[in-house]
Each structure stands twice: as C-alpha cells, then as structure tokens.
Amino acid sequence: MNNKKIGKRRSNQRTHIREAIEKAGKPLTVGEIHELAKEQSSNLGIATVYRAIKLLLEEKLIKAVSLPESEIRYEPYETEHHHHFQCNDCQSVFDLPMCPISIPEGTTFPNGFRVDSHEITLYGSCPTCNAA
Ligand SMILES: [Zn+2]
Ligand SMILES: [Zn+2]
Numbered sequence: 001m002n003n004k005k006i007g008k009r010r011s012n013q014r015t016h017i018r019e020a021i022e023k024a025g026k027p028l029t030v031g032e033i034h035e036l037a038k039e040q041s042s043n044l045g046i047a048t049v050y051r052a053i054k055l056l057l058e059e060k061l062i063k064a065v066s067l068p069e070s071e072i073r074y075e076p077y078e079t080e081h082h083h084h085f086q087c088n089d090c091q092s093v094f095d096l097p098m099c100p101i102s103i104p105e106g107t108t109f110p111n112g113f114r115v116d117s118h119e120i121t122l123y124g125s126c127p128t129c130n131a132a
Contacts (some may be wrong), residue, residue, distance in 0.1 A: 010048070016040035017052040018061060026095045027065040027073035027084065032046035050103060067093065067121055083119075 020036035021028060028036070034049045036100045053074060056062040065073045067086060073093060100120070105117045 002097055010070045013037070013044055014055070017049060018042070018056060020055075021074055022076050023060055024075075027075040027093055029071045029073050031071075033074065065093075083122060085122045085124065085126070086121055087102045087129055089125050089129040092126055092128075096122065 006067055015034060016037045018113065019040070020033050024032075030046070033053070034036065034044065034046055037049065038044050053062070057064065057072075060077050062074045063077045065075055065084065067073070067084065070086070070091065070093070075095075079095075080097065081099060083096045083099065085096045086092070087094075100122070101118065103115055103118060105116055109115070
C-alpha cells in the first residue's frame, strides 16, 4: 500500500472513532470507543484509538470525563448542559439531559464567591439493573 492510501485509511479510522464518540449519547471508555469504531473499521487497533483520542483532545473536539474510582471516559467537547449518572450495580455511565440544581451562572455566595459552572454526578441504578 502506498503512503497516500495509508494516510487515507488513518483519517477514515479517526472519523469512525470521532463518530462513535459523537453518536453514543454518553461518555465512553477507550474500550467502548474501540468496540463501536471497529463496527466501521474492522482492522482498527487499540493503539490507533489512543492516538486518535490524543489528537481529538488537542483539537478540542472531545473532552475527558473523569469520575472517581472509574476509568477516564470521553464525550464530545460541545454538549448541552447535562450531568452524568453512574449505575452502582453495573458501573455504566449515562448522560442525564437535565439539571437537578438551580445555581445559575453568576450566582454569588457570601464573601465574594462567584459561580461560573458546576459539576455533579448522580449515582443509583440504571433502567437495565432496575428491571433485573
Ligand atoms: Zn446498571
Ligand atoms: Zn447542571
């Protein structure tokens, strides 16, 4: 294979990796990204996934989501305001498209603490585990 073909294959794989992250609707681990992107690029290696993630982070197309005691996950950089829900039974992480707290940006607390953003993770049991 010539270099041009190899270059094209790489950029296709990177597109498939990016699409997997964008379509998931929840933050994915490297393993999950690999599994999903392999459906499009069957010969995709894990090293390529790591390289693509590094580049996508640098290009600010994705961002890392780190939850305590859990693998780092990745989601699209531009997302609607949302929160994450982690299942205590199966450890899966989901997006919750709602905000359970009302502290608007710009709220100030006594002694001059101005809030710009907030981060919360909710824990519980997911629909699948609830049904089991
Ligand atoms: Zn679960
Ligand atoms: Zn919120």
